[in-house]
Amino acid sequence: MTRNLLGFVALGTLITGCSGSPESTDSHSSALAPGETASEEANPNRNVYFGDLHIHTRNSFDAYIFNVRTTPDDAYRFGMGESVKHPAGYDIKLEGPPLDFMAVTDHAAYLGHLPEMDTEGTELSKLDVAKDMFSTDQDKILAAFQMIGGAIRNGNKLKGIFDPKITAGVWSDTVAAADKYNTPGKFTTFAAYEYTAVRVTRGESGGFAGGNLHRNVVFRDSAPKMPFSTLDSTNPEDLWTWMDEQREAGNESLAMPHNSNVSDGEMFKMETYDGAPLTKEYAEKRIRNEPIVEMTQVKGTSETHPSLSPNDEWADFGIYDKLLSSAVVSKTESGDYVRQALANGLKLMEEIGANPFHFGLIGSSDTHVVGGSFDEKNFWSKVGILDSTPEQRGSIPPGGAKSWDGVKLDPNADLWFSRWGASGYAAVWAEENTRESLFDAMRRKETYATTGTRMKVRFFGGFGFSEDMLDDPEMVSKAYAGGVPMGGDLIGDGKAPGFIVWAMRDAMSAPLQRVQVVKVWMDGGQSKEKVFDVACSDGGTVDPATNRCPDNGAKVDLTDCSISQDKGAPELKTFWTDPEFKKTQRASYYVRALENPVCRWSTWDALRAKVPPNPTLQKTIQERAWSSPIWYVPTAT
Numbered sequence: 096m097t098r099n100l101l102g103f104v105a106l107g108t109l110i111t112g113c114s115g116s117p118e119s120t121d122s123h124s125s126a127l128a129p130g131e132t133a134s135e136e137a138n139p140n141r142n143v144y145f146g147d148l149h150i151h152t153r154n155s156f157d158a159y160i161f162n163v164r165t166t167p168d169d170a171y172r173f174g175m176g177e178s179v180k181h182p183a184g185y186d187i188k189l190e191g192p193p194l195d196f197m198a199v200t201d202h203a204a205y206l207g208h209l210p211e212m213d214t215e216g217t218e219l220s221k222l223d224v225a226k227d228m229f230s231t232d233q234d235k236i237l238a239a240f241q242m243i244g245g246a247i248r249n250g251n252k253l254k255g256i257f258d259p260k261i262t263a264g265v266w267s268d269t270v271a272a273a274d275k276y277n278t279p280g281k282f283t284t285f286a287a288y289e290y291t292a293v294r295v296t297r298g299e300s301g302g303f304a305g306g307n308l309h310r311n312v313v314f315r316d317s318a319p320k321m322p323f324s325t326l327d328s329t330n331p332e333d334l335w336t337w338m339d340e341q342r343e344a345g346n347e348s349l350a351m352p353h354n355s356n357v358s359d360g361e362m363f364k365m366e367t368y369d370g371a372p373l374t375k376e377y378a379e380k381r382i383r384n385e386p387i388v389e390m391t392q393v394k395g396t397s398e399t400h401p402s403l404s405p406n407d408e409w410a411d412f413g414i415y416d417k418l419l420s421s422a423v424v425s426k427t428e429s430g431d432y433v434r435q436a437l438a439n440g441l442k443l444m445e446e447i448g449a450n451p452f453h454f455g456l457i458g459s460s461d462t463h464v465v466g467g468s469f470d471e472k473n474f475w476s477k478v479g480i481l482d483s484t485p486e487q488r489g490s491i492p493p494g495g496a497k498s499w500d501g502v503k504l505d506p507n508a509d510l511w512f513s514r515w516g517a518s519g520y521a522a523v524w525a526e527e528n529t530r531e532s533l534f535d536a537m538r539r540k541e542t543y544a545t546t547g548t549r550m551k552v553r554f555f556g557g558f559g560f561s562e563d564m565l566d567d568p569e570m571v572s573k574a575y576a577g578g579v580p581m582g583g584d585l586i587g588d589g590k591a592p593g594f595i596v597w598a599m600r601d602a603m604s605a606p607l608q609r610v611q612v613v614k615v616w617m618d619g620g621q622s623k624e625k626v627f628d629v630a631c632s633d634g635g636t637v638d639p640a641t642n643r644c645p646d647n648g649a650k651v652d653l654t655d656c657s658i659s660q661d662k663g664a665p666e667l668k669t670f671w672t673d674p675e676f677k678k679t680q681r682a683s684y685y686v687r688a689l690e691n692p693v694c695r696w697s698t699w700d701a702l703r704a705k706v707p708p709n710p711t712l713q714k715t716i717q718e719r720a721w722s723s724p725i726w727y728v729p730t731a732t
Contacts, residue, residue, distance in 0.1 A: 137526040140571045141541070144528055145520050145549050146196035147174065147467050148287065149311055149353065149392060149459035154201040154265050155289075156243050158463040159209040160228070161479030167199040167272035170465040175282055179466055181475055183483035187466045190473055191549065191603055195528050196521075198287035199269060200311045203324035204247040205257065206288070207265030224256060244420075248293040248305060250329040263321055270318050279529045286318040287311060290350065292329045293419060294361045304421035306359030308352075310334065311389070311459075315347040315534040330368045332377075335384040349537060351457065353389035356397040357418050360430035363452060365439060378449035387537055390433050390544045390721060391458040391519040393468070393477045398687075398721060399434040400427045407613075407626050409689065412719065413546070415514045422510050437615045437724060438622030441681045445617070455540025455582045455723030456685070458519025458547075469547035470603075471716070472656070474517045474696035482512040489513035490700035490709055497706050513712055517696050518546040522720070524553070524580065540582025543686075545720040550607075551599040554581040554686045556725040560593035562670040570595070581686070581723040587730045591676040594725070596629055597668040598688040604718055605691040606663025608632050609644045612671060615724075616682040626687075629671040632664035639674075649691035651715045656694035656702055663691045679729050686722040693718065 131142045150170050151158045162182035169179045176193035178186040201207075211217050212225035219225055224242060227235035246253050266288070273284040290312055293305035308331055312322070323337040331350075338348050355362035367377060390397050396413025404410040416425045425431055433456070440452030460467030461477060468475045476482040485491040489508030492499055504513070522543045525536040536542065543552050553571070557578020564570050574595055579585055585592050600607050610630040616623050628637050631644030638645070649662040667688070676682075692715040694702070701708040708714050 137532070139526060140575065141524040141526055141536075142528075143551050144195035144283075144523050144525060144533060146194050146283075146523070147459050147462075148196075148198045148200065148285070148313060148351065148457065148521050149289075149389060149461045150197065150199050150465060150467070151201055151289075151461070151463040152199055152465050153210055154207045154269070155463065156202060156205050156209050156247070158479060159213070160240055161463070161481050163464055163479045165465040167269055168275075170199050171197060171272065171276040171284060173466040175276070181464055181466075181483060182479040187464070187468075187475055189466075190470045193282065196283040196285070196523070196533055198285040198311070198313050199272065200287045200289045201269065202247065202291045203262070203266075203288045203322035204291055204326050205243055206262045206322070206324075208243070208256070208258070208261055211258075211261050219256070219258070219261075222256065247291055247325055248295060248329075250325045250327075252326050257326065259321070266322055267320070277530065280527060283528050283530055283533055285313045285315075285530060285534070287313040288322045290322075290324060290331070290334055292325050292331055294359065304359070304418040304423035306361040306425070307354045307357045307419055308361055309354060310350040310352050310385070312338070312348055312350045313534070313537075316530050317346050319344070319346050332368055332380075335380050338384045339380070347534070348384075349387065349534075350385050351387055351389045352385060353392060353459070353461065354394050354397065355388070355431050355433065355436075356395045356414075356416060357425045358431055359418055360426035360428070362430055363432075363436035363439065364430040365443075373443060373447060373451065375447045375449040378443060378447060378451035381451040382449075382453050385454060386540055387455040387457050387542055387723070388433060389459050389521075390456045391516075391546055392461040393515045393518060394461060395514075395516065396518065396546070397431065397433050399432045402427055403432060403435055404624060407624075409626075409687070409717070409719075412716065413516050413518065415516075417510055417514075422506075434613065434615060434624060435622065437683045438617060438624065441615070441617045441683065442620065442622070444681060453726065455537070455542045456544045456721050457521035457523075457537075457542050458544035459521050460519065468517055469520065471517050471547070471693060471696045472699045474699070476512060476515060478512070481507065485700035485704060487512065488697070488700065490697035490712070491704040491706050499707060499710055513697065513709065516546070520545045520547060520549065522549075522552070540723045541580050543581065543720055543722045546718045548604040548690065548718040548720065549601040550604070550688060550690070550718075550720045552686060552688055552720050552722050553595070553597040554722040554725065555579065555595040556583070556585050556592045556684070556727075558585070558588050558590060558592050560595060560670065564595065565668055565670055579725060581725060584726045584728050586728050587678055589678055589730075591672050591678070592727060594671045594684065595668075596671055596686055597666075598630075598686075598720070599666045600664070600690070605649075605658055605693050606632065606665060607667050608647055608649060608663055608689045608691045608717065610667045610669070611687045611689070613685050613687055614673065614682055615684075616680055618680070625675070627671070630667040630669040632667065633662060647691070651692050651694055653694070653698065653708070653714060656699060658691060658693055681729060682727045683724040684727070685724040686720075688720045690718045692716065
């Protein structure tokens with residue numbers, strides 16, 4: 096039998112990473128996008144599928160310690176639309192329809208070891224560290240938990256504690272659960288895990304602050320008997336070597352970096368893990384194993400930062416920049432953000448002949464309670480019993496207070512929980528909902544990220560495209576035949592490419608406000624970027640002097656979180672050419688689609704508690720989606 100762990104809020108200082116039952120609403124729209132089909136037969140024009148590839152269960156050390164007792168089976172039941180129990184005791188359930196695909200990604204290092212410690216009669220339960228971990232003495236719990244967490248970060252196999260048989264057994268069960276719930280054509284599940292590397296770079300008050308280098312590793316079909324973890328090596332380059340070896344043995348996989356926003360400049364740095372110059376071999380090895388990046392999740396969004404993109408009015412979305420287990424701010428000037436990495440990849444392509452940052456984009460949740468919290472009005476955060484109520488999250492004043500006057504928040508709420516977001520989804524354009532089709536789509540980067548909305552986004556580029564294609568019922572098939580979708584390369588032919596940009600709203604979320612194209616390029620060795628509004632709602636037109644749509648006037652009523660019903664668009668579709676195109680200049684282009692503003696989750700919490708919103712937090716947000724880039728590649732002259 097297992098012993099339940101009491102909730103100790105002090106443990107929040109070590110994490111790696113609502114009162115009552117949350118509400119439910121109507122399901123998402125099932126409207127088909129151009130080129131999609133409701134048929135179960137493979138669609139050559141591809142359908143969009145929404146999923147979550149970052150989910151933790153009781154088998155992760157930093158979930159079990161916070162009272163998470165749910166299993167991979169529970170996670171898949173949640174994804175299929177069933178309700179499951181939150182560690183705080185209430186039911187959690189998807190707001191809309193079931194997910195199309197999922198992967199449970201528990202930490203491979205010390206996989207399943209805490210449940211084993213907490214099971215009477217096992218060898219691990221007899222250890223002093225197990226007795227401390229599940230005692231009622233907070234100091235002992237903290238020390239024991241820090242021992243395991245430190246071993247994971249440092250790659251130490253603690254003698255007498257680490258047991259590879261436990262890892263192998265729990266991993267086998269994880270793979271079996273994925274196989275059990277995999278239903279081709281309806282609900283796809285992948286065997287997967289998290290590789291939890293951290294670069295311990297800077298101290299803080301005698302402790303340590305870690306630069307995040309985590310990856311989720313997803314297998315196409317068959318999986319090895321043991322996962323490769325930080326206990327094998329803390330160097331991600333060794334993970335890629337192992338993945339190459341597994342690929343030759345028939346176990347195809349890909350790895351997805353996440354939370355580069357808190358990597359302290361490490362995730363996309365311009366040198367190897369050991370500080371050597373990047374080479375063509377390095378770049379090819381990296382992109383072979385890491386073709387997509389998780390850009391948004393509960394612990395922030397990694398698109399860009401206001402200090403890197405001062406001319407982008409929407410660059411301040413989802414900013415969370417505290418290093419793991421720390422109040423230290425991550426280095427934002429290099430290596431942390433996707434947009435900057437895209438520019439550096441173009442530079443490296445010119446310098447070494449390969450681009451290690453030629454990646455596509457997805458989102459996921461990083462939930463540690465087996466169910467992702469995607470919706471602003473129905474938010475339960477991520478860390479079990481530590482952030483399960485609005486008071487713990489810092490969205491309402493503590494102690495039943497009705498105002499924020501003189502309020503001093505708990506550091507956990509102030510520094511971390513209140514800054515997190517209800518995000519996000521992985522969206523994949525594939526011929527059918529199967530492991531093979533979805534994985535191959537991720538491999539070719541025909542993917543996009545959303546913040547929790549199920550907005551549909553398509554993006555094509557080609558040299559023979561024209562505006563009249565927008566009204567052609569065969570638009571999608573012609574776009575595939577004559578160009579490339581998101582994730583593709585356009586090889587220059589001497590003229591400017593044309594782009595088809597299309598977005599359809601999620602009926603459960605707000606209408607669309609605008610659609611943009613973000614251009615990234617290199618000019619004289621310097622990275623450049625520019626945001627172009629390309630489609631406006633409510634009859635607006637883009638001002639060529641500013642490249643911006645007019646404000647459509649959409650508002651949020653903070654007294655009840657209602658939104659403007661007469662503003663915004665259900666669909667935005669346009670043909671766009673780059674007015675500053677240069678045929679000799681490498682560039683990448685990606686779409687960012689923005690909805691009208693809605694209440695942030697913290698404002699919803701305050702509204703239900705009948706208190707003012709936390710004045711230090713944004714009251715509203717704009718949900719959004721980001722496509723994978725299309726790269727323009729000039730021909731050699």
